[in-house]
Amino acid sequence: MSTTSIHVELWQVAASLALVALAAAISFWQRADLERDIAVATARSIVQLTLVGYAIKLIFEADTIWLVFLLLAVMVFFGAITARHRADKVPGSFGPLLIALALAGAGTLGLVVALGIFDPTPRYLVPVGGMVIGNAMTASAVALNRLGDEMADARARIEATLALGATAREAAAPTVRRALRSGMIALVDSTKTTGLIFFPGTMVGMLLAGASPTDAVRLQLILLYTLLGSVSISALTATLLAYRNFFTPAAQLREP
Amino acid sequence: MLFELRDVGLDRGGRSVLESFGAEIPAGATAIVGPSGAGKSTLLRLLNRLADPDRGAISYRGRPLDSYEPLALRREVSLVPQLPALLEGTVESNLRYAADLAGERLDVEGTLARAGLDPSFAERDVTKLSVGEQQRAMLARALAQRPAVLLLDEPTSALDHAARDAIEATLAQLRRESDLSIVLVSHDPEQARRLGDRVLEMP
Numbered sequence: 001m002s003t004t005s006i007h008v009e010l011w012q013v014a015a016s017l018a019l020v021a022l023a024a025a026i027s028f029w030q031r032a033d034l035e036r037d038i039a040v041a042t043a044r045s046i047v048q049l050t051l052v053g054y055a056i057k058l059i060f061e062a063d064t065i066w067l068v069f070l071l072l073a074v075m076v077f078f079g080a081i082t083a084r085h086r087a088d089k090v091p092g093s094f095g096p097l098l099i100a101l102a103l104a105g106a107g108t109l110g111l112v113v114a115l116g117i118f119d120p121t122p123r124y125l126v127p128v129g130g131m132v133i134g135n136a137m138t139a140s141a142v143a144l145n146r147l148g149d150e151m152a153d154a155r156a157r158i159e160a161t162l163a164l165g166a167t168a169r170e171a172a173a174p175t176v177r178r179a180l181r182s183g184m185i186a187l188v189d190s191t192k193t194t195g196l197i198f199f200p201g202t203m204v205g206m207l208l209a210g211a212s213p214t215d216a217v218r219l220q221l222i223l224l225y226t227l228l229g230s231v232s233i234s235a236l237t238a239t240l241l242a243y244r245n246f247f248t249p250a251a252q253l254r255e256p
Numbered sequence: 257m258l259f260e261l262r263d264v265g266l267d268r269g270g271r272s273v274l275e276s277f278g279a280e281i282p283a284g285a286t287a288i289v290g291p292s293g294a295g296k297s298t299l300l301r302l303l304n305r306l307a308d309p310d311r312g313a314i315s316y317r318g319r320p321l322d323s324y325e326p327l328a329l330r331r332e333v334s335l336v337p338q339l340p341a342l343l344e345g346t347v348e349s350n351l352r353y354a355a356d357l358a359g360e361r362l363d364v365e366g367t368l369a370r371a372g373l374d375p376s377f378a379e380r381d382v383t384k385l386s387v388g389e390q391q392r393a394m395l396a397r398a399l400a401q402r403p404a405v406l407l408l409d410e411p412t413s414a415l416d417h418a419a420r421d422a423i424e425a426t427l428a429q430l431r432r433e434s435d436l437s438i439v440l441v442s443h444d445p446e447q448a449r450r451l452g453d454r455v456l457e458m459p
Contacts (some may be wrong), residue, residue, distance in 0.1 A: 160341035160394070163306060164354045164401065165331035174344070250326045252306055255268060 006209050017042070019191065059122045068125045072109075073134045075099040083141035087242070089148025091254070096241035097140055104136035104234035105129060108226050117222055135187065135227045136234035142240055143183025143235040150175040150202075151246050152256065159253050168247035176239050183235030191224050200224065257318065257406065258437055259303060264312035266298060273298050274309070279456055285431055285438045287452025292325070294458040296441040297338065300314050300407045303439065304333040304385050331358040334403035338410040342391035347385075347393045348378040351400040358401035371396035372426035388419035406430075408440040412447070420447075427451055 020042050026032040059067045080097040087093040109129055118124035151158070154175050161171040194200055202223050206216035246254055259281040266274040274295040288296050301307045302314060305326040309377060314321040316333070342350050348364055355362035359418045365375045371392045377385075391411060398406060411427070412420040424447070430436055448455045 156337065156339055157341040157343070159306060161337040161343065162398070163304060163330055163337065164358050165327045165329075167327060168358075236445050250305060250308065252308070252326075 015027055056122075056126055059126060063122060065120065065122070065125075068129070071103055071126060072129045072133065073102075077225050079133050079137035080217045083137050083144070083238075086141035087144030087148060089152060090144045090242050091245045093144055093238075093242055093245075094247075096238045097137075099241060100140045100234040100236075100238035101133055103134050103237050104140075104230040106134045107233050108132050108230040111229065112222075112226055128223065131223060132226060132230040136230045139187065139231040140182040140234040140238035142186065143179045143239050145181035146182040147175065147239055147242060150249070151243070155253060155256075162251055162253065166251075168244065168251045170251060171251075172243045172246070176243050179243075180235050182233055183239070187209055187227060187231045191228065194220075194224065257281070258316065259321075260315045261299075261302075262310045262313045262380075264302065264314060266295070266302070266307065266311075268298075268310050274302075277312070277458070279334055281439060281456070282358065282454075283435075283437045284453040285451060286454055286456055287448035288439065288441045288456045288458060289443070289448045290458030294441060294442075296458055297409050299365065299458070300335055300409050300439065300441055303405075304330045304335050306330075306335065315413065331401050332403055333405040333407060334398040334401055335407040336391075336394050336398050336409065336411065338413055340394050340451060342382040342390060342393055342397070345382065347373070347380050347396070349384060350393060350397050351378075354397045355400040360400065360402050362400055366398050367396050370399050370426075370430060372422060387414045388416075388423075391415070391423065391428070395423075399430075403436070405437045405439065408438060410441055410443065413443070424451060 021040065024035045024038045027038060055071060059071060076098065079101045080094055083097045083101075084094050087097065090096075108193070109125060109132060112118050112128070113120045113125075118128060151172070158171045158175065162168070190198075190200075200220055200223075203220040205217045206219060207213065248254060257280055258281075261277060261279045261281075264274060264277045275294070277299070288299065289301070290296050298307065302309055303316075303321075305324070306323060308322065316324065316329070316335065321329070322330060343353060347368070350366060351367055353360055354403070364378050368375060368377055372394050373396060374390070377389070377393070380389075382390065391414070395408075395411070408427075412423050415423065426450070427440075429439065431438065438451075440448070440451055
């Protein structure tokens with residue numbers, strides 16, 4: 001793959017803030033009441049990305065795999081905390097989310113390294129791990145959010161199924177299926193339209209950095225398929241672990 | 257004695273739903289009446305362990321209820337809830353689901369007939385049924401498990417007079433042709449007298 005790189009000056013970043021100002025102006029003009037959120041988001045993105053940039057620089061220079069694991073573990077932890085807010089109707093969602101993100105990260109990174117697609121070095125594992133865990137977080141948050149809504153809507157049907165002597169798993173199966181589907185569908189859909197309606201981030205980044213279009217496309221395809229794997233592992237793990245929290249050991253629905 | 261309840265109490269959301277309730281329910285048909293909020297539906301859910309009491313003791317055929325495996329108990333003591341809640345699909349697929357859970361061979365026509373439905377209902381999509389038909393399909397689904405006890409929660413609450421009379425006739429017929437025990441909750445004392453060998457009043 002090409003190793004071409006570009007240099008971005010600080011004034012260029014500062015100039016791009018003009019578009020943030022435009023977003024805030026639109027919000028103010030249309031009373032969307034998002035100016036404060038836009039300001040917070042902008043400030044957070046500067047601080048967080050700068051810190052992560054230094055952390056990545058440190059990890060690249062140290063060149064040890066343990067620091068990579070530590071960074072990914074931190075991402076999994078904060079990812080689970082963030083996803084928990086979206087899954088507020090699911091009791092005890094933190095544990096399932098933590099396990100889901102850890103499995104998705106370890107499973108997909110382990111597989112791409114085992115298949116020889118990427119070398120087990122910080123230069124590959126850090127950015128790919130970040131994408132994998134980020135997408136796994138979104139997918140499992142969406143899946144558990146849907147699970148919480150569906151369990152509330154389907155209470156009568158689930159209890160009627162339990163009344164026939166079905167296990168909790170059998171009674172919750174249609175609900176779990178729908179939750180899993182909604183966690184995965186966004187990425188499946190965007191994979192279908194990729195290149196037609198939008199250019200995915202990796203490809204854009206590589207083209208900007210001067211890589212050949214062939215390399216950019218190939219790497220983008222690898223990442224898309226890796227993300228599909230990660231999203232399915234995380235949504236499946238999170239829903240299969242979390243639905244149990246709605247039931248008692250005697251297969252009774254817990255009170256909401 | 258089918259069921260014995262002693263000093264049974266249950267709280268939900270910090271509120272007492274059932275307090276110091278005691279009763280004996282023998283085999284046969286027992287109708288439970290009482291004002292709304294008396295805990296009638298809760299009582300039925302306790303009898304097949306969809307909920308467990310916070311206080312007191314319940315026994316079934318002389319054994320503590322909580323010594324029964326809940327899934328096996330629910331196939332033997334089958335609850336038909338007040339609101340129909342069938343699974344997506346046809347009436348037959350619902351009956352088959354229930355029969356498979358109970359490990360029973362399914363006689364589709366016979367089961368439908370026992371619930372007062374003609375054979376054409378087997379292929380009907382459950383979303384295309386009227387509420388009365390759905391309630392009969394729920395009854396048929398419970399019967400597909402060949403339970404020993406049927407717990408019926410307001411089986412005619414959402415129905416007009418004609419549909420109510422038809423369900424009552426079906427239940428009377430069921431009682432005559434099998435040794436099925438029925439515990440039925442009703443807000444209507446007249447219906448309780450028509451369907452129950454005895455009437456149990458909840459305060």
